[in-house]
Amino acid sequence: MTEWWKQAVVYQIYPRSFMDANGDGIGDIQGIISKLDYLSELGVDILWLSPVYDSPNDDNGYDIRDYQKIMQEFGTMEDFDQLLVQIHERGMRLVMDLVVNHTSDEHQWFSEHPEYYIWGDQPNNWRSFFSGSAWEYDNSRQQYYLHLFSRKQPDLNWENETVRNEVYKMMRWWLDKGVDGFRMDVINMISKDQNFPDGAQGDGTPHFLNGPRVHEFLQEMNREVLADYDIVTVGEMPGATTEDAKLYTGKSRKELNMIFTFEHMNLDQGPTEKWDLQPLRLTDLKKNLEKWQLALYEDGWNSLYWNNHDQPRIVSRFGNDGQYRKESAKMLATCLHFLHGTPYIYQGEELGMTNVAFSSIDDYRDIETLNMYNEKRAQGVPHEQLMRAIYLKGRDNARTPMQWDETPNAGFTTGKPWISVNPNYRDIHAQQRHEQDSVFSYYRQLIALRKQLPVITEGKFELLHRDDEEIFAYVRNSADEMLTVYCNFSETPRELPVPEGRVLIGNYPAQKIQEMVLLRPYETVCFYEKDER
Structure with missing residues (x-):
């Protein structure tokens, strides 16, 4: 099989905020279909779709109730099938989000097959990424279940072979439908230390990041599923080092094609959490990217990104979103796209979209942001200090609606958007893409150069x-x-x-x-x- 993904450029779509076709204020699959010509014009090769599966939407679709059904707000499976055909007709490919560290607690497995999950009689001290304990008491079983994220996202027990086979069966179902690969959500968390020891200050990550059987599980997944299809795979892996990455992506190991590292995205924060703000030192960024560029050059492969649905807008973060917005958006794009690896563009990045500063906490929707705010306010941290951190680092910066034009709600919806539009949409929108000096036209040039110059892929x-x-x-x-x-x-x-x-x-x-x-x-x-x- 060819490594076609090495020359490709990926575009991430966050469906809830991309385009709303039916006026209910929520982006949907028909909205995506209506904008495929825009994406084709940009020149991208792969569309990565954040979750569109059936979900109660506690964590914006990353809490899945049914892996083989589409969320009602987004449309139907018929809409999805139409989307897949239309993408392929334009010579692009579709990558789905695979979320199998956890499900929703409303998935039928949770009530019918509780043995598919991780239970304990006494919780250890691990804290959830979304604040509070990582364990929740269940009255019916009189036990605690593990949830590394929201309490509505119980972790699957990958030690159970039946669980793994169910996951592989579901993956084959999507691949047989014609999808072209998977972006695997927190996939390096699926193997936990079965002794479940306490962590220092409640930090359990040493006991489940890159856990004891994770390579065994991924090699099994490759054997049972991935090896049979000409697809691309990328694993989201917080806490993975370059040495870990070589193991996950080395050719002879038969696991994944590439991973998402987080190291370069953690350089503007303190050692404990992302809300602990620190200015970026460019020498730290260069040193880190150099390390990854050199480590994965001979064997392995890099994912290149500044933005995604969990990260603030890069032009507001490492650039200048005021006087030099266009210049810094183009500079940051150039810096990234000419590195060794596969570049990822997050929706609106190609327009130079910026962070947003909503005046009220009530305008925010992200569970991580709201939990943090409530917890720290209860501890007496001033409102103004928390809002400053949210303005700089909150995930909703990436989730405000795509800015299509100057009409109300930036052309995203004719209804009331699920989250407010960034007020600067009249100055930054996709209708400007035809202007010669637009950020969009610059991205088009970068993408075209990757197809023309082998040195960008191989050098x-x-x-x-x-x-x-x-x-x-x-x-x-x-x-x-x-x-x-x-x-x-x-x-x-x-x-x-x-x-x-x-x-x-x-x-x-x-x-x-x-x-x-x-x-x-x-x-x-x-x-x-x-x-x-």
């Missing part, structure tokens, strides 16, 4: 100007091609030596280059050289 990474706190510069080298990427992460104009080759792409009007390249605020400029011998 080795070399970091330049390692200790510079404002400049991220690197080279990609192959046998006969060289790509030099300069990115200014600051408002300070900077001069750098002119590298070999011609200017390939940049985010400012072309400048006359002599001995030095002048990098203006948030400027990126890339040079390309091909040995024609």
Whole structure:
């Protein structure tokens, strides 16, 4: 089977916020279908769909009640089948979210097959990622069940072979339908230390992140399901190191194609939690990305991302979402897309969409945000301090509706949106994509270059100007091609030596280059050289 996914660009759709076709304020499958030509115009190859399965929606669809049914708000299985046909007709592929660390407590397994879940007579001290204990008492069984996330998301017991076979059967059902792969939600949490020891300060992660049997389970999944299909797989893996990643993605190990790492996304926070805000040091970011670029170059593969449904908007985070919004959005895109690996674009990123600052906590919808706010307010943390953290790090920053045009609700819905639209939609929307200097048209160029220049897929990474706190510069080298990427992460104009080759792409009007390249605020400029011998 070919490794077609190495040259591909992935676009993540968060269905609830993408496009609403029926006016109920919630995005849906027919809304996605109506925008496939837009995605085709962008040039992406793979669409990753966040969960559309039947769910009581306690955690925005990541609490699944029925894996083989579509959530009523999103449409029907007939709508899904139509979506799949339309995607394939445009030469794109569809990746589904696979959420099998846990289900909803409303899944019929929970009442009919409680042995599919993890139970204990006495809870240990593990804390849930969504605040509070990771154990919930069940009156009918007079036992506690484990939930690493919401109490409505009981963890499946992967030690039970029947559970694994049920999961594999469900996966084959979707693949036989024609889907082209899976993004696997927190898949490195499926194996728990069966002694369930207490964790330091309630942190259980050493006992379930990259747990004792996780590689055995994934190799079994590959044997039983994945190996029979020409698909792509990516595992979401908090806490995975480069050494872990080599084990998960090494060719001979037959597990997954690539993983999502979180290390680079945790550099602007303190050691304990994401709400502990710290400014990003560019040298830390460069050091981290270099580590991943070098570690997975020979064997393994990187997923490249700045944004997803759980992350704040990158232009507000590592860029400048005011005066230099367009420039920094393009610079950040360039920095990422020319690295070694498969790039992921999250909906609205290609427009330079920004974080939102709602005035009231009542405007937020995310369970993680609301639980954190309520818990810390009860501890006496000031409202203003918490709102500042939410403005910078809250997951709802990514979940405000897609900004299609200047009409009310940004053209997302004719009804009342499930979460408010970012008020800046009149200044940032998809109708601007035809403008020559739009962020959208710049993304189109980046995606097209990946198809044209093998060095972007194959070249080795070399970091330049390692200790510079404002400049991220690197080279990609192959046998006969060289790509030099300069990115200014600051408002300070900077001069750098002119590298070999011609200017390939940049985010400012072309400048006359002599001995030095002048990098203006948030400027990126890339040079390309091909040995024609």
